[in-house]
Amino acid sequence: MKTKILKNKLKSILICTVFGIGFMVLVSNCNPDETQNVTNFNTISMQDEFDVDGAPNPAMWTYDIGTGNNGWGNNELQYYTDRPENVVVEDGMLKITAIQEDFEGSGYTSARLLTQGLFEQKYGRFEARMKLPYGKGMWPAFWLLGANIDEISWPFCGEIDVMENGGSKPTIVSGAVHGPGYSAGNAIVKEYEFTDSRVDSEFHIYGIEWGPNYINYYVDDVLYNQITPEDVTGDWVFNNGPFFMIINLAVGGVFDGNPNENTVFPQTMYVDYVRVYSAN
Amino acid sequence: MKNKSIKYSIILPLVGLISAVMISCERGFSDDVELATFPTNGDIFIDDPVGLTDEFFTSFDPATGANTNGFGTDNNEVYEGSASIRIDVPAPNDPNGGYIGGIFKDRGEGRDLSGYDALTFWAKASTSAIIEVGFGSDFIEDKYAVGFGNLELSTAWKKYIIPIPDPTKLVQERGLFLFSAGTQSTNGASYSFWIDELRFESLGTLGQPRPRILGGQDQTAQANIDTSVPLIGLTYTANLPDGQDITVSARPSYFDFETSNPFVASVDDLGIVTVDGPGQGGDNTAIITASIGGVEAEGSLTIEAVDIDVISIFSDVFANVPVDNYNGFYEPFQTTLGGAVEENGNNIIDYTMLNFVAIEFYGRDGSGVEPIDATDMTHLHIEFRVNENVDAADYINMELHNNFTLPNGILGSYQISGTELLSNEWVEFDIPLSSFNGLTARDALGMMLFVTDNNIANLSIDNIYFYAEN
Numbered sequence: 001m002k003t004k005i006l007k008n009k010l011k012s013i014l015i016c017t018v019f020g021i022g023f024m025v026l027v028s029n030c031n032p033d034e035t036q037n038v039t040n041f042n043t044i045s046m047q048d049e050f051d052v053d054g055a056p057n058p059a060m061w062t063y064d065i066g067t068g069n070n071g072w073g074n075n076e077l078q079y080y081t082d083r084p085e086n087v088v089v090e091d092g093m094l095k096i097t098a099i100q101e102d103f104e105g106s107g108y109t110s111a112r113l114l115t116q117g118l119f120e121q122k123y124g125r126f127e128a129r130m131k132l133p134y135g136k137g138m139w140p141a142f143w144l145l146g147a148n149i150d151e152i153s154w155p156f157c158g159e160i161d162v163m164e165n166g167g168s169k170p171t172i173v174s175g176a177v178h179g180p181g182y183s184a185g186n187a188i189v190k191e192y193e194f195t196d197s198r199v200d201s202e203f204h205i206y207g208i209e210w211g212p213n214y215i216n217y218y219v220d221d222v223l224y225n226q227i228t229p230e231d232v233t234g235d236w237v238f239n240n241g242p243f244f245m246i247i248n249l250a251v252g253g254v255f256d257g258n259p260n261e262n263t264v265f266p267q268t269m270y271v272d273y274v275r276v277y278s279a280n
Numbered sequence: 281m282k283n284k285s286i287k288y289s290i291i292l293p294l295v296g297l298i299s300a301v302m303i304s305c306e307r308g309f310s311d312d313v314e315l316a317t318f319p320t321n322g323d324i325f326i327d328d329p330v331g332l333t334d335e336f337f338t339s340f341d342p343a344t345g346a347n348t349n350g351f352g353t354d355n356n357e358v359y360e361g362s363a364s365i366r367i368d369v370p371a372p373n374d375p376n377g378g379y380i381g382g383i384f385k386d387r388g389e390g391r392d393l394s395g396y397d398a399l400t401f402w403a404k405a406s407t408s409a410i411i412e413v414g415f416g417s418d419f420i421e422d423k424y425a426v427g428f429g430n431l432e433l434s435t436a437w438k439k440y441i442i443p444i445p446d447p448t449k450l451v452q453e454r455g456l457f458l459f460s461a462g463t464q465s466t467n468g469a470s471y472s473f474w475i476d477e478l479r480f481e482s483l484g485t486l487g488q489p490r491p492r493i494l495g496g497q498d499q500t501a502q503a504n505i506d507t508s509v510p511l512i513g514l515t516y517t518a519n520l521p522d523g524q525d526i527t528v529s530a531r532p533s534y535f536d537f538e539t540s541n542p543f544v545a546s547v548d549d550l551g552i553v554t555v556d557g558p559g560q561g562g563d564n565t566a567i568i569t570a571s572i573g574g575v576e577a578e579g580s581l582t583i584e585a586v587d588i589d590v591i592s593i594f595s596d597v598f599a600n601v602p603v604d605n606y607n608g609f610y611e612p613f614q615t616t617l618g619g620a621v622e623e624n625g626n627n628i629i630d631y632t633m634l635n636f637v638a639i640e641f642y643g644r645d646g647s648g649v650e651p652i653d654a655t656d657m658t659h660l661h662i663e664f665r666v667n668e669n670v671d672a673a674d675y676i677n678m679e680l681h682n683n684f685t686l687p688n689g690i691l692g693s694y695q696i697s698g699t700e701l702l703s704n705e706w707v708e709f710d711i712p713l714s715s716f717n718g719l720t721a722r723d724a725l726g727m728m729l730f731v732t733d734n735n736i737a738n739l740s741i742d743n744i745y746f747y748a749e750n
Contacts, residue, residue: 134487134523136523167523169522169523170485170487170519170523171485194484194485195484195485196482196483196484196485197485198485198487198521200487200488200519201486201488262525264488
């Protein structure tokens with residue numbers, strides 16, 4: 001475990017150089033179980049630092065627009081747009097803003113960005129550094145869907161939720177997998193609680209490391225869960241092919257309930273960067 | 281230019297040399313030297329009082345009904361460790377005092393609490409009850425007092441968190457805890473409550489700081505030069521780790537105040553706004569705003585410097601003359617309920633079920649209130665907010681009565697039509713007193729009447745004053 005946590009930190013060459021000696025000492029002191037799967041994801045395969053003001057890079061991001069079916073299957077209340085009011089890059093960040101307004105029959109607007117058809121990858125480290133909105137009914141998420149979703153449908157394609165947060169719980173995030181036999185309310189999920197910080201007051205790094213037969217869940221440098229085929233109550237669908245990423249801010253729905261009179265609008269989800277690494 | 285650069289290029293190395301020499305001359309601090317910082321211990325009561333005065337508990341003044349007998353510690357009922365604080369809240373008719381409350385003070389010169397973000401403790405009660413808690417009160421200055429009057433105790437131990445609006449201000453604080461408890465929430469039944477693990481903590485899990493002045497409202501006022509008005513309704517809201525908001529009252533010293541126009545008004549550390557002058561270039565308004573720790577407070581006061589003589593009946597800005605009441609309750613014909621209330625830090629008059637209502641100031645029932653001599657006044661200023669839909673046919677018929685109840689009494693009337701009013705928004709009126717039909721004298725005004733005949737049943741009124749421009 002320790003090597004994995006450390007390896008996660010060792011992303012840049014600089015840090016590798018500085019800590020290389022310590023790392024090697026620790027590794028040499030460690031006797032990993034023979035069955036443990038350890039893969040290093042050190043090669044950047046996609047990154048968006050959101051340094052160019054304006055609309056997000058169209059070569060990396062596309063959008064879901066509208067309300068989907070039944071609020072994207074979750075009774076969500078927002079209408080997703082690609083308007084700059086709802087999604088913009090500025091100040092070195094991607095900003096997704098949920099607004100309370102009457103728009104196309106919905107009471108709220110927000111945005112949902114996807115890399116579908118633009119960037120898809122099997123295995124690797126997927127991470128985003130984010131500061132989240134707050135207030136009941138806010139449902140920010142960073143997640144992955146199997147790229148074969150249009151052929152075999154959800155949940156057979158698999159879904160990896162890197163980070164979800166309910167705005168009424170500013171110290172709790174969760175990571176999950178959905179697949180055949182363990183989707184929606186039966187997803188395999190684990191919460192992580194911040195004991196001395198919050199999701200809406202500071203940026204945190206939310207990430208997974210996904211390899212053959214395992215998905216490790218991280219918040220900052222803390223590995224808080226590992227999900228393997230033994231943990232799921234159905235077929236393991238995460239060795240089959242590439243996944244694409246989604247970042248969205250939903251309003252209302254099944255995860256945190258609907259906003260109440262204390263929910264302050266507008267609310268913004270700030271994304272400092274999204275980085276994806278693959279194995280050497 | 282050249283001279284300058286030469287001058288600096290000579291001086292700077294000299295300064296460096298001098299300071300180097302001085303530093304090399306200076307002796308280091310000996311071990312006996314105590315720097316002027318204060319202890320940072322955040323503990324107040326764990327199993328014993330920590331660094332508190334010998335009295336431990338300093339009661340409110342018994343002359344106010346504070347009961348000094350119900351305070352002690354308990355070795356049986358504890359959340360953690362060996363002891364808790366036990367407080368027995370007396371019944372209102374207790375001969376030793378009908379409520380209990382006071383403060384805990386640091387026994388030294390105060391503590392540096394700037395490294396913490398909250399006061400925390402565990403508490404339970406023998407029955408569900410609501411008490412008041414706080415900190416920052418030392419019974420001397422109370423400069424950084426924070427209060428929370430709505431702490432709901434239950435019969436199970438629960439952790440409570442009271443946020444510090446701006447910890448950087450608390451570098452030498454003696455007032456470590458305050459509580460006040462009566463039986464208002466238990467229908468007069470006495471009860472006990474326990475407090476344990478009382479301390480200042482650095483949680484890191486508080487968020488969404490929202491300071492407010494004037495209850496978060498943008499208010500306007502006129503005031504004469506050299507007069508002052510205090511900013512009220514000062515609060516601080518934070519979001520707790522469980523996602524719930526808590527709003528505490530905060531003393532002005534936590535806030536940084538700012539005026540947009542120093543030629544018109546200034547504001548001091550205690551939130552007292554003083555009108556300093558008429559302004560320049562015809563701009564006689566200043567906007568007073570505030571912040572805590574760099575976070576802008578909701579609410580503002582736009583103050584207009586004027587030069588007027590005022591006789592104020594109801595206002596937060598001017599000194600009000602005494603009145604008999606804000607609702608004369610003329611039964612059985614009057615249905616109107618309500619009177620003066622505080623709304624988010626702003627005092628207003630609020631009426632419901634309004635058919636007619638009077639504000640009386642003639643000395644009803646021998647009260648001694650003097651009628652108002654408005655002979656030298658020219659206008660009545662008054663603000664209305666209709667708290668329901670307004671129709672064009674709605675109206676407020678106002679009457680001013682001179683020598684009310686006397687045989688020579690007269691009245692003047694003035695009608696405000698529904699088209700001049702707005703629903704749920706304040707509208708200001710400056711009505712010439714000459715427009716009150718029939719008001720041939722105004723040397724002994726004693727009653728102001730509002731008649732709506734229920735067309736407008738829910739009405740708020742604010743800033744009622746007679747004035748004359750000088």
